[in-house]
Every structure is written in C-alpha cells, then in structure tokens.
Amino acid sequence: MSSEPSLTEEIASQLRDQVTGGALTPGQRLSEARLAADLDISRNTLREVFRLLTREGLLRHEPNRGVFVAVPSxxxxxxxxxxxxxxxxxxxxxxxxxxxxxxxxxxxxxxxxxxxxxxxxxxxxxxxxxxxxxxxxxxxxxxxxxxxxxxxxxxxxxxxxxxxxxxxxxxxxxxxxxxxxxxxxxxxxxxxxxxxxxxxxxxxxxxxxxxxxx
Missing domain, CATH: 1.20.120.530 (GntR ligand-binding domain-like)
Incomplete structure (x- = not known):
C-alpha cells in the first residue's frame, strides 16, 4: 500500500500552511472557483479538501453562503x-x-x-x-x-x-x-x-x- 499522500492531502496541507502562516485569516470567505484555478485542481478535489479541513475545525461551511476560514471560540x-x-x-x-x-x-x-x-x-x-x-x-x-x-x-x-x-x-x-x-x-x-x-x-x-x- 502506497504511503504517498493523495492530491487531496497535499492540497489540504498547502491550505493548512496558509492558515499557519497567516495568509488565510479568520472569517475570510474562500472562493471555490479562484482557489481551484490557483491550485490547478478540479472543484471536486477542492471540495474534498474543504470537507477535510472543515472536519479539522479550520474551515466552516455556511449553506447558501460558501466556505469560510473558521473563527475560533x-x-x-x-x-x-x-x-x-x-x-x-x-x-x-x-x-x-x-x-x-x-x-x-x-x-x-x-x-x-x-x-x-x-x-x-x-x-x-x-x-x-x-x-x-x-x-x-x-x-x-x-x-x-x-x-x-x-x-x-x-x-x-x-x-x-x-x-x-x-x-x-x-x-x-x-x-x-x-x-x-x-x-x-x-x-x-x-x-x-x-x-x-x-x-x-x-x-x-x-x-x-x-x-x-x-
């Protein structure tokens, strides 16, 4: 079984690093179209990344509004x-x-x-x-x-x-x-x-x- 990270994991790591480095800020709305283009990945892959980082508590999904960087409590x-x-x-x-x-x-x-x-x-x-x-x-x-x-x-x-x-x-x-x-x-x-x-x-x-x- 391969131990190489999947594309989803690699992109999630990149976005996680942007949070860690302060490039993505609390409450910031993430544009799915722009991010998919910037990262040269499909929207389906990006949605998987969003789901992963949402489970980690770094992003939040708001119905009819989109995906945002989480604001900690x-x-x-x-x-x-x-x-x-x-x-x-x-x-x-x-x-x-x-x-x-x-x-x-x-x-x-x-x-x-x-x-x-x-x-x-x-x-x-x-x-x-x-x-x-x-x-x-x-x-x-x-x-x-x-x-x-x-x-x-x-x-x-x-x-x-x-x-x-x-x-x-x-x-x-x-x-x-x-x-x-x-x-x-x-x-x-x-x-x-x-x-x-x-x-x-x-x-x-x-x-x-x-x-x-x-």
Whole structure:
C-alpha cells in the first residue's frame, strides 16, 4: 500500500500552511472557483479538501453562503492550550539534549531573533510555531507531529484575530532561548517546568486579548 499522500492531502496541507502562516485569516470567505484555478485542481478535489479541513475545525461551511476560514471560540482556545500542555511538556521533560528536534528548536530561535531585528512579527509567529513543533518532534511520534500541525493551525487562527502580534510574540523570543539553553545543558526537567509556565502565560495573554474583541 502506497504511503504517498493523495492530491487531496497535499492540497489540504498547502491550505493548512496558509492558515499557519497567516495568509488565510479568520472569517475570510474562500472562493471555490479562484482557489481551484490557483491550485490547478478540479472543484471536486477542492471540495474534498474543504470537507477535510472543515472536519479539522479550520474551515466552516455556511449553506447558501460558501466556505469560510473558521473563527475560533474561547472554549476552543482553552482546549488547544490544554492539549498543548499534555503533549509539549512531557515531550520536553523526556528529551535527549542532542536530539534532532533540539537543532530545529535552535534554528527557530535564531530565525525569530533575526526577524525581530527587521520587525517581521508575522514571521516571528511562524518561527515560534516551528519552535513548538520541534518540541513535539522530541517525542519521535509521527502521529503526534501530524496532530500538532493541526493544533498549530487552529492556534494561528486565534492569533489572527489579535491586533498586536508584537505584544503577543515579543516576550517569548527570549523565553524560547532560555528553555532551549536548559535543554542543551542537560536539564530537561527545568526546561519542561519553564515551558509549562510559559504556556500558562501565553494562554492568559491570548484569552485576555480575545475577550477584548467581544
């Protein structure tokens, strides 16, 4: 049996990446005709992609209106952070300092610092998500990696609702570096405690900003 991804999965991954990168924003209506032409696929294939991403919670279908990028709820944000704690904190606590994922964490930290120098806060948001995906990769579980990619996309939807990406991401550039420093020093236990505190603060910031939108 072939392990190659289907065309539907490949296109779904492309659109998921556009959500993660902030190119598709919460509430945005997706034109079926335009997307099918841009992606050079049939409308039937695109509809399959829409159904897949709707099941993942990234899109929503409104009868007689079309398909839209989902707008996250406060309940979904709470659940996302609950899941992140369950996955990321144990993955880091049990990590080997010389794991390939640690190298990916280092690359994400360097990228975020470089982007800070030019004020590219959307790029910094992507680098931050790469950092956390690298933490999950420390678990050596392809299933967790795939699941976390979906979680990241949902989280970026919430970030897309906020007015100030700088306020959201600026405090965590150096905190990422500090967590990585503890891991590379062989102190994964302290790194995981720092990450747990980090996620709690991040959750509060996102929820407070989200509440102000209402």
């Amino acid at each position: 406060m309940a979904s944000i709470l659940d996302i952070y609950r899941v992140r704690r369950l996955i990321e904190v144990p993955a880091l606590a049990q990590a080997w300092p010389r794991h390939e994922g640690a190298g990916r964490m280092r690359a994400a930290v360097v990228r975020a610092k470089n982007l800070r120098d030019i004020g590219d806060w959307r790029g910094i948001g992507s680098a931050n998500m790469e950092f956390h995906a690298a933490i999950v990769s420390l678990s050596d579980s392809p299933r967790l990696n795939a699941f976390f990619a979906q979680i990241i996309a949902e989280l970026r939807l919430a970030f897309g609702l906020l007015d100030s990406p700088e306020m959201l991401h600026a405090p965590y550039i150096d905190r990422n570096a500090q967590i990585l420093e503890r891991l590379e020093a062989g102190d994964a236990a302290t790194a995981s405690v720092m990450l747990d505190e980090y996620l709690g603060q991040s959750e509060r910031v996102v929820l407070q900003a989200f509440a102000r939108l209402g």
